[in-house]
Amino acid sequence: MSGAVILARELGLTFQTGDGAVEALSNINLDIREGEFVSLIGPSGCGKTTLLRAIANLETPSSGTLQVNGMSAEQARLARAYGYVFQAPALLPWRKVKDNVALPLEVMGLDDVAGRVARNLELVNLKGFEEKFPWQLSGGMQQRVSIARALAFDPKLLLMDEPFGALDEIVRDKLNQQLLELWDRTKKTIIFVTHSIPEAVFLSTEIVVMSPRPGRIIDVIESDLPQQRNLDIRETPAFLKIAHRVRAGLKAGHSYED
Amino acid sequence: MKIERALPLLTVTLAIIIAWYLACVPMNAVLTTNKIVTAGGGWWNTLAFSWNEIRPVLPSPHQVVREIWNTVFAVEPWSNKSLLFHLWVTLSSTLVGFVMGGLLGILLAIGIVHVGSLEKSLMPWVIASQTIPILAIAPMLIVVLGKTGLPDIFTKATISAYLCFFPVTIGMVKGLRSPDVMQQDLMRTYNASASQTLWKLRLPASLPFLFASLKVSVAIALTGAIVAELPTGAVAGIGARLLNGSYYGQTLQIWAALFVAAFAAATLVWLLGGLERSSLKRMGAHS
Secondary structure, X not given: OOOEEEEEEEEEEEEEEOOEEEEEEEEEEEEEEOOOEEEEEOOOOOOHHHHHHHHOOOOOOOEEEEXXXXXXXXXXXXXXXXXXXXXXXXXXXXXXXXXXXXXHHHHHOOOOHHHHHHHHHHHOOOXXXXXXOHHHOOHHHHHHHHHHHHHOOOOOEEEEEOOOOOOOHHHHHHHHHHHHHHHHHHOOEEEEEEOOHHHHHHHOOEXXXXXXXXXXXXXXXXXXXXXXXXXXXXXXXXHHHHHHHHHHHHHHHHOXXX | OOHXXXXXXXXXXXXXXXXXXXXXXXXXXXXXXXXXXXXXXOHHHHHHHXXXXXXXXXXXXXXXXXXXXXXXXXXXXXXXXXXXXHHHHHHHHHHHHHHHHHHHHHHHHHHHHHOHHHHHXXXXXXXXXXXXXXXXXXXXXXXXXXXXXXXXXXHHHHHHHHHHHHHHHHHHHHHHOOOOHHHHHHHHHOOOOHHHHHHHHHHHHHHHHHHHHHHHHHHHHHHHHHHHHOOOOOOOOHHHHHHHHHHOOOHHHHHHHHHHHHHHHHHHHHHHHHHHHHHHHHOOOOO
């Protein structure tokens, strides 16, 4: 594991809204190394999604520096450095599963479309669903299609914005397990936005705890859990210790409110 | 069609036919009163004369049906006594105008969606164009276009196109903007070009809007073609039949032409509906 995939220094982002300026991100300093699984966790309005969107060059920071793969965020986007998974599957309803996964390949003009589609659908355990339309799949399956789509052009960086937020807990547990296996097989760098403490602790090698008004980082926790994990790990003292620290951080962030 | 679906339609149709037959009595009274009195009066004579005038003010339904039968099925389709011949004259320019107007409408919408200044500069003109009565502008268009030496069909088609591009523009602007922010962001993360976003996201997403607009447009295009035939003194076409009928007080001829035109418009809308269903089905639409 070497090389900084993400490097943020004194990053700030202010939205101009109808009732004045909102400081969505303030003084963000963050290093993410290659191959890490980093969760951004915090309550609504803490800027975790904004930070992810800034990394994806879907928002433009107002101050500070932000580098993605040693380039500016815009250059990284133009170089198609990352795959992005949204809160909702955002599949195109008129395309079959295989054609949805092929969408980035068509846009980028890559070859071996059929092979890439097959490999990535297999990666998310959706082999055999190629000819289905999105509405024929469950919510969890749709989100797996969108993960396959994000991975289709083999980016080294995967940005995920609360991808399982809309799913029930049983499905979410299963997808978390599958995501870890996928990460283990593909060695991607993953940045994962969530507001679920167990999800963050279970998945991550590093947990970035954020707090609102202004959106800022209040703690960065390195996880010492083993790489190979299954859901039972959530009952172990080591897991609970990290979860406790995350909860404490979130509490501290809230303390000067109310 | 299932009986539950057909029943309401049949009920309304029946009510209209009854009201129509009843209306024939007072409407034709000016022609029939004397004859009814001469024949000895009574309700039977009243109905018999009101419903069977040779040149009625309001022809009765069975007279219109008989006239349609006589001019559609009982004559050679290429003779100028045939309504089919006249319908074809009007329909051909309708279809040319519909294609012209549809393409213009789509192109305008693509321009408006992609170039911010076009919305501000073009939209007022697009709307203003529809506030001018077509009857006022049609004769001028005919004079101007007549000088260009283009075939007559293009003159008529231009008027159809002038009327029918509007619903397509309005519908397509909405349709091309229908993809949500997430889908647009998705294309952005791929660094997709504007034309790739148009072809792969905006146009497919706009298809349901396009079909809804086209169904309105095709009916308007037919109206446009008929209107275009009125000031030209055209000798052929549904419009010519209407004009001819009103010159010579041939109400039967007018009503027959109207019904054939309405039937043609309904058929065009129905055909587009079929095309819509099959296209959207291929694009994964369910139910």
